[in-house]
Amino acid sequence: MMLLSLNQTGVTEFVLEGFSEHPGLRLFLTGCFLTLYMMALMGNIVIIALVTSSTGLHNPMYFFLCNLATTDIVCTSSVIPKALIGLVSEENIITFKGCMAQ
Numbered sequence: 001m002m003l004l005s006l007n008q009t010g011v012t013e014f015v016l017e018g019f020s021e022h023p024g025l026r027l028f029l030t031g032c033f034l035t036l037y038m039m040a041l042m043g044n045i046v047i048i049a050l051v052t053s054s055t056g057l058h059n060p061m062y063f064f065l066c067n068l069a070t071t072d073i074v075c076t077s078s079v080i081p082k083a084l085i086g087l088v089s090e091e092n093i094i095t096f097k098g099c100m101a102q
Contacts, residue, residue: 037084
C-alpha cells in the first residue's frame with residue numbers, strides 16, 4: 001500500500017506593497033485619496049437624495065442612475081478605506097478573507 005503525501009500550504013494573509021518608496025509622499029497621497037473618496041461619496045449621496053426626493057425623477061433612467069450611485073458607494077467603500085489605512089500605518093497586511101471580500 002502506497003501513501004501519498006501532499007504539500008498543503010494555506011495562505012492566511014498577504015503583505016501589501018506601498019504606493020511609494022518615499023515616506024514623505026504618504027501624507028500627500030493620503031490627502032489625495034481621502035479627498036477623492038469624500039468627493040465620490042458626497043456626489044453619489046447627492047444623486048441618491050435628489051432622485052428619491054423629487055417626484056419628477058421617478059422614471060426608469062433615474063432609477064438606474066440611483067442604482068449605479070449605490071453600487072459606486074459600495075465599491076469605493078470596500079477598497080479605498082483599506083488603501084488609506086495602508087498609507088497611514090506601517091504594517092500593510094490583509095487577511096485572505098479580507099482580500100476575497102474586496
